Amino acid sequence: MNRIKLILNILLLIVMLLLMDPRSFYGLEFHEWAGLIIGLFFILHKALNWSWIKIVTVCFFKSSPNRARLNYVLDVLLLAGMVLMILSGIAIARTINFSWMNLGGSGMFWRVMHTSSSFITLALFGIHLGLHWKWVQLRFKFKKVAS
Amino acid sequence: MSKKIINGIISLAIVIAALYGLSRLRFIERSIWIFKTNDMQNTRRGGFERGGREGRDFRTRPQDFGGRERQNFENLPDSVRQRLLAERGARVENDSLRESRALNDTAERGDFRGRGEGRDFRRGQSVRLVNVGWFFIVFAGFTVITIYLDMLLKLIKRKKNQKEC
Incomplete structure (x- = not known):
């Protein structure tokens, strides 16, 4: 299971980085399709960690350690960032027709929202990885653990 | 010990490169765009690198x-x-x-x-990963800073606990 999580996380990171500049990798078409697919990957990532989410949600105000609370808040922010990113991406999509969704708002508003939310989310991803660095070290066996 | 020094030097290099990347990508400015959408001038300028293109879409x-x-x-x-x-x-x-x-x-x-x-x-078959590389460095910078802050906080907590004992 951990191996699947690791591969999924690496994929998420690579795709996220490729999506940061729509002109970098096979143009806007790739950007828009990959942007939608990364949303599914993100949901899968959450589903794989569902037990942790459930425990911390139940015990958030009671017995959760501070670190778990910090991770939880960061995860909520990441979720909000991803939702905003995908929603604004849908609103300004050019190669996929989402006009039937009728999201309203000006193109400029959605574009600014898309840029800002993606930049902030990337920074949050970096912090998220930093807080889970031990887990990464364990997966890559950088660090020998007694247990 | 030498491993720690090498790790420290690499981390420092990543953070310095990330700081350069932040200014090159205008990361902070573009991150807070959404909080000042009324300032139309800001959204009309900008983009990747100097005089970039993204802002010109407007x-x-x-x-x-x-x-x-x-x-x-x-x-x-x-x-x-x-x-x-x-x-x-x-x-x-x-x-x-x-x-x-x-x-x-x-x-x-x-x-x-x-x-x-x-x-x-934008549908071209081109692959230009220069900006992606800069985004990666900025991302790595955030990660490195978080790792060291985390270590620092743990160290402070440990010392505090030792004093209490």
Whole structure:
């Protein structure tokens, strides 16, 4: 299971980085399709960690350690960032027709929202990885653990 | 010990590169765009690297680029245009060059609607990962700073606990 999580996380990171500049990798078409697919990957990532989410949600105000609370808040922010990113991406999509969704708002508003939310989310991803660095070290066996 | 020093040097290099990347990508400025959407000037400028392109997507009118004058000039007959160019001492362009420049101009201002079946210039098969590399460095910078802050906080907590004991 951990191996699947690791591969999924690496994929998420690579795709996220490729999506940061729509002109970098096979143009806007790739950007828009990959942007939608990364949303599914993100949901899968959450589903794989569902037990942790459930425990911390139940015990958030009671017995959760501070670190778990910090991770939880960061995860909520990441979720909000991803939702905003995908929603604004849908609103300004050019190669996929989402006009039937009728999201309203000006193109400029959605574009600014898309840029800002993606930049902030990337920074949050970096912090998220930093807080889970031990887990990464364990997966890559950088660090020998007694247990 | 030497491993720790090497790790420290690498981390420092990543953080310095990330700081450079932040300014190169105008990361902070573009992150807070959403909080000052009323400031239209900010959204019209910008993009990747200096004088970048992304912000230009907002410009749709040719007059924003001083393009009207150039368009009129380009609509002149070849003979007249060449004479005028010769008078100005500029390079004389042939039609294909003019056409390619016009396409580039269209691409520059992101005005790619109406160029046949909704296809746009961004659909090219190009792979240019320079910006992706900078984003990766910025991402790595955030990660490294978080790791060291985490370590620092743990160290402070441990020392505090030792004192209490």
